[in-house]
Amino acid sequence: MQTMLTPTSIEETRSPFVRWLLLTRWNLARALIITRREVTDMLRDWRILAPIFILTVVFPFIANWGAGRIVNYVEQFEAAIIGERLIPFLLLVVGFFPISFSLIIALESFAGEKERRSLEPLLDTPLTDLQLYIGKILASVVPPLAASALGITVYLVGVFISVDYRPPLILLVQVFSLTAMQAILMVAGAVVVSSQATSVRAANLLASFIIIPVAFLIQLEAFIMFLAAYSVLWWVLLGIVVITVVLLRMGVRSFNREELLGRDIDELDLYKGMRRLGAMIVAKRDDPAQRRSPWAWYRDEVLAQVPRLWMPALLTLVSMGISLVVGIQYAEQFPIPEEMVAVEDWEEQFPTLLGEAGLTGVGGVVRVVFQNARAILIGGGLGMFTLGIGMVLVAMLPFGIIGFVFAQVSTLGIDPSLLYAALIPHSIIEIPAILLASAAFIRLGASVIAPPPDKTIGQGWMVALADTIRLSVGLVLPLFIIAAVIEVFITPQIVLSQAAGL
Amino acid sequence: MIETNGLTKQFDDLLAVDSVTLQVEPGEVLALLGPNGAGKTTTVRMLTSILKPTAGSASVAGYDVVKHAQQVRAHVGILTEAHGLYLRQAGREYLDFYGALYGIEAGQRARRAERLTERFGLLEALDRRIGEYSKGMRQKLALVRALLHDPPVLLLDEPTSAMDPHSARQVRDAIKDLRGDGRCIILTTHNLNEAEELADRIAIIRKGTIVARGTPLELKARLLGPPLLEVRFGGEVNGLVENMADLVEIDSHGHNWVRYRTPEPSRTNPILIKQLAAEGVDVVTLSEVSQSLEEVYLRVVNEN
Numbered sequence: 056m057q058t059m060l061t062p063t064s065i066e067e068t069r070s071p072f073v074r075w076l077l078l079t080r081w082n083l084a085r086a087l088i089i090t091r092r093e094v095t096d097m098l099r100d101w102r103i104l105a106p107i108f109i110l111t112v113v114f115p116f117i118a119n120w121g122a123g124r125i126v127n128y129v130e131q132f133e134a135a136i137i138g139e140r141l142i143p144f145l146l147l148v149v150g151f152f153p154i155s156f157s158l159i160i161a162l163e164s165f166a167g168e169k170e171r172r173s174l175e176p177l178l179d180t181p182l183t184d185l186q187l188y189i190g191k192i193l194a195s196v197v198p199p200l201a202a203s204a205l206g207i208t209v210y211l212v213g214v215f216i217s218v219d220y221r222p223p224l225i226l227l228v229q230v231f232s233l234t235a236m237q238a239i240l241m242v243a244g245a246v247v248v249s250s251q252a253t254s255v256r257a258a259n260l261l262a263s264f265i266i267i268p269v270a271f272l273i274q275l276e277a278f279i280m281f282l283a284a285y286s287v288l289w290w291v292l293l294g295i296v297v298i299t300v301v302l303l304r305m306g307v308r309s310f311n312r313e314e315l316l317g318r319d320i321d322e323l324d325l326y327k328g329m330r331r332l333g334a335m336i337v338a339k340r341d342d343p344a345q346r347r348s349p350w351a352w353y354r355d356e357v358l359a360q361v362p363r364l365w366m367p368a369l370l371t372l373v374s375m376g377i378s379l380v381v382g383i384q385y386a387e388q389f390p391i392p393e394e395m396v397a398v399e400d401w402e403e404q405f406p407t408l409l410g411e412a413g414l415t416g417v418g419g420v421v422r423v424v425f426q427n428a429r430a431i432l433i434g435g436g437l438g439m440f441t442l443g444i445g446m447v448l449v450a451m452l453p454f455g456i457i458g459f460v461f462a463q464v465s466t467l468g469i470d471p472s473l474l475y476a477a478l479i480p481h482s483i484i485e486i487p488a489i490l491l492a493s494a495a496f497i498r499l500g501a502s503v504i505a506p507p508p509d510k511t512i513g514q515g516w517m518v519a520l521a522d523t524i525r526l527s528v529g530l531v532l533p534l535f536i537i538a539a540v541i542e543v544f545i546t547p548q549i550v551l552s553q554a555a556g557l
Numbered sequence: 558m559i560e561t562n563g564l565t566k567q568f569d570d571l572l573a574v575d576s577v578t579l580q581v582e583p584g585e586v587l588a589l590l591g592p593n594g595a596g597k598t599t600t601v602r603m604l605t606s607i608l609k610p611t612a613g614s615a616s617v618a619g620y621d622v623v624k625h626a627q628q629v630r631a632h633v634g635i636l637t638e639a640h641g642l643y644l645r646q647a648g649r650e651y652l653d654f655y656g657a658l659y660g661i662e663a664g665q666r667a668r669r670a671e672r673l674t675e676r677f678g679l680l681e682a683l684d685r686r687i688g689e690y691s692k693g694m695r696q697k698l699a700l701v702r703a704l705l706h707d708p709p710v711l712l713l714d715e716p717t718s719a720m721d722p723h724s725a726r727q728v729r730d731a732i733k734d735l736r737g738d739g740r741c742i743i744l745t746t747h748n749l750n751e752a753e754e755l756a757d758r759i760a761i762i763r764k765g766t767i768v769a770r771g772t773p774l775e776l777k778a779r780l781l782g783p784p785l786l787e788v789r790f791g792g793e794v795n796g797l798v799e800n801m802a803d804l805v806e807i808d809s810h811g812h813n814w815v816r817y818r819t820p821e822p823s824r825t826n827p828i829l830i831k832q833l834a835a836e837g838v839d840v841v842t843l844s845e846v847s848q849s850l851e852e853v854y855l856r857v858v859n860e861n
C-alpha cells in the first residue's frame with residue numbers, strides 16, 4: 056500500500072539535490088499516468104485528431120508548394136530576398152498551427168473534466184495537486200508539439216527538395232523554442248481561465264483573453280521575421296518565458312481541490328456581479344458604529360490608495376522616462392527637414408489652429424478630458440489582457456512623441472521655451488493624474504497574478520477593479536478636469552505672451 | 558476509524574455543515590440520512606480531504622484529514638455522487654488507470670478488477686466502452702473502483718440509487734460482507750429500507766446539523782414510542798379491550814382485533830396470552846406491526 060505515497064526511500068535520501076531529482080522523477084511518473092490516459096482518450100477523438108492531422112501533414116505540403124512557387128517567381132525579378140524571408144516565416148506558421156490545438160485540448164482537459172464531474176474521483180486518489188496539474192499540462196502540450204515538430208519536418212524536407220533550402224540551425228532552435236513556449240503559454244493560460252469557468256462553453260468565451268494576445272504575439276513575430284531581425288526573437292522568447300512562468304504559478308495556485316470543487320455551482324451571474332461590484336465601490340460600512348463622514352470615506356477609500364500605488368507608479372514613471380529618451384534619440388536619427396515645418400507667422404495662425412482642433416471654450420475642456428480618459432481606458436483594457444503590460448505601453452507612447460517633438464524643435468533652432476510654456480502648466484497636474492491612473496490600471500491587470508491569500512483570482516480582481524474605479528472617479532477625473540481647464544483657458548495666453556516677448 | 562469533532566463547513570453565505578460529531582468503528586455501517594441539500598455529500602467530501610473544514614476536525618483511518626490528506630485518500634474508498642467515468646474507455650482500462658493511481662502493481666490490479674467485477678456481474682462488460690453501459694452498470698463500475706485498493710474505510714454516496722432490485726441486492730450483500738471484514742463504512746442514501754437493513758447506526762442530518770442518531774431500533778423507540786403489537790381473535794372483541802387496558806396501552810381496535818403498545822413485549826405478551834386463554838378467548842395471531850423508519854425520518858425532518 057505504501058507505493059502510492061511518496062516512497063520513504065526518497066524522503067530519507069540525504070543529499071538535497073539527489074532527493075530533489077528522485078522526487079521530480081517520482082512526481083513525473085505519477086503525472087504520466089494522467090497524461091497517458093488523456094492522450095489515449097484524445098487519440099480516440101477524431102474531432103481533435105482530424106484537424107491536427109490536416110494541419111500537420113497537409114498544410115506543410117501546401118506551404119512548401121506555395122513557398123517554392125513564390126521563391127521561383129520572385130527570382131525572375133532578382134528579388135530573392137522576399138523568398139529568403141518567406142521560408143523562415145512559413146516555418147513559424149507551420150509550427151504554430153498544430154500547437155494552437157493545445158489551447159483547445161487544455162480547455163477540454165481542465166474545464167471539460169470539471170463540467171463532466173469526472174474530476175472528483177481523481178481528487179479522491181492520493182495524487183497530489185501538483186502531479187495532477189503536471190499530468191494535465193503535459194497531456195495538452197506534448198501531442199500538439201509532436202504534431203508541430205512533424206509538420207516542421209515535412210515542410211523542411213519539402214523546401215529542401217524543391218528549392219534546396221537549408222535552415223540555419225539557430226533559426227530552427229528559435230522557431231522550436233518559440234513554438235514550444237507558446238504552447239505552454241496557452242495551456243498555462245487555459246488552466247487559469249478554466250479555473251474561473253464551470254463549463255467548457257464559458258471557458259471558451261474566457262479563452263479570448265488568451266487568443267487575442269497570442270494572435271498579436273504571432274503578428275509581432277511575423278513582422279520581426281520579415282525584417283529579418285532574428286536576434287530580437289530572443290527577447291520575445293524571454294518575454295514569453297516570463298509571462299508563462301507567471302501564468303503557471305497562477306495555475307498551480309488555482310488548481311487545488313478546494314477551489315476546483317468549491318466553485319462547481321458558481322455561475323457567471325452578471326447582475327449579481329454588478330451589484331456586488333457596486334457595493335464594493337461604495338465601500339459602505341455595515342456596522343453603524345463604523346460609519347464615516349464623507350471626508351473620512353474619501354480619505355480611507357480614495358486618498359489612502361495613492362501611497363499603495365508607488366510601485367506601479369514608479370514603473371510607469373521609469374517607462375515614461377525611457378520612452379522620452381528613445382523619442383529624443385529617434386529625432387536625432389531622423390531629423391525632419393526644416394522646410395517641412397512652417398514656422399513663419401505661426402502666432403497669427405495659433406488661435407485659428409486651436410479653434411480648428413476644437414480646443415477652445417468648455418467644449419475644449421470636455422474634449423481634452425475625454426481624450427485623456429479614452430487613452431487610459433484603452434490602456435487599461437489592453438492591460439486586462441496582458442497582465443497590465445498594455446497600460447505601460449499606452450502610457451509610454453505620448454512621452455516618446457513628446458521627446459521626439461522636443462528634440463526636433465530644438466534642432467530646428469526654435470526656442471524650446473515656447474514648448475515649455477505650452478506643456479508645463481497643465482502637465483504639472485496631468486502627469487501625476489496619468490501616473491496614478493496608469494498605476495491603478497496596471498495593478499488591476501496584474502491583480503490576477505497574486506490575489507490576496509484568502510481570495511480567489513476572481514475575487515481579488517473584483518477588489519482591484521472597485522479600487523480602480525473609486526480612484527479614477529474620485530481623484531483622476533477631477534485632476535484631468537483641472538488640467539484641461541488650464542490647458543484650454545490659460546496655456547494659450549501664456550504661449551502667446553511668451554511668443555510676443557521673443 | 559472515522560471520528561469527527563465539530564466538523565463545520567461554511568460556503569460563501571451558507572452554513573452547509575454545522576458542527577457534526579460522529580464516530581464509526583471498524584465493522585460498523587453508519588447511514589447518513591437527510592433531505593436534499595442537508596449536507597451529506599459535503600460531509601463526505603470533508604472526510605476525503607477534498608473540502609477543507611471551516612472548523613472542527615476529523616480523522617479517518619487514523620490520519621487527520623487536514624494534515625495527512627494524502628494518507629487519508631490512500632486508505633479510503635469513495636463512491637462519489639457523480640460517478641465521473643470516462644465514457645471513451647473500456648471498463649478494464651478505466652479500472653487499470655485508477656489501479657495505477659492507487660499504486661497497485663499491474664498484475665494485481667488486473668486480478669482485482671476481474672474478481673470485483675465478477676462479483677457484481679459486470680465481468681462480461683469489462684471490455685466494452687463505458688459509454689455503452691447502462692446507468693446501473695456505471696454505478697457498479699464506480700463502486701468497483703472504490704473497492705479496488707482494498708481500503709479499510711468506505712464512503713459510499715448513494716451506492717444503489719440507479720440500480721435494479723437484483724443489482725441493489727448484490728450491492729447490499731457486498732456491503733454486508735465488507736462490514737464483516739471489519740471495514741468502517743459511511744453510507745448516504747435516500748432508501749430508508751436499505752438504511753434499516755444495512756446500518757448499525759443511523760444519523761439524520763438536516764440543514765447541516767445532526768438532528769437524530771442511534772440504532773434503527775433506538776430511533777423508532779424514541780420517536781415512535783414502544784413497539785406496536787396486534788392480536789387477532791377467533792371471535793368478537795366485546796369486553797376484552799377494557800381487560801387488556803390494565804396490562805398494556807391500547808392503540809386502536811376493530812371487531813376482532815386490538816392494537817396495543819408495550820415497552821416490554823417479552824414480559825407482557827406471555828402474561829397477556831395466558832390471561833386471554835384463561836378467559837377462553839381464541840387468539841389467532843399475535844404480531845408486531847412494523848413501523849417504518851420512514852415514519853421516523855419524516856417526523857425528524859419535518860419537526861421544527
Ligand SMILES: Nc1ncnc2c1ncn2[C@@H]1O[C@H](COP(=O)(O)OP(=O)(O)OP(=O)(O)O)[C@@H](O)[C@H]1O
Binds near residue numbers: 316317319597599
Ligand atoms: N461547492 C459548493 N459551493 C457552495 N455551496 C455548496 C457547494 N456544495 C454544496 N453546497 C451547498 O451545501 C448544501 C449541502 O449540499 P450537499 O451536496 O452536501 O447536500 P446533500 O445532503 O448531499 O444533498 P443530496 O441529498 O441532494 O445529495 C447545499 O445547500 C448546497 O447547495
Ligand SMILES: [Mg+2]
Binds near residue numbers: 597598638714
Ligand atoms: Mg449528496
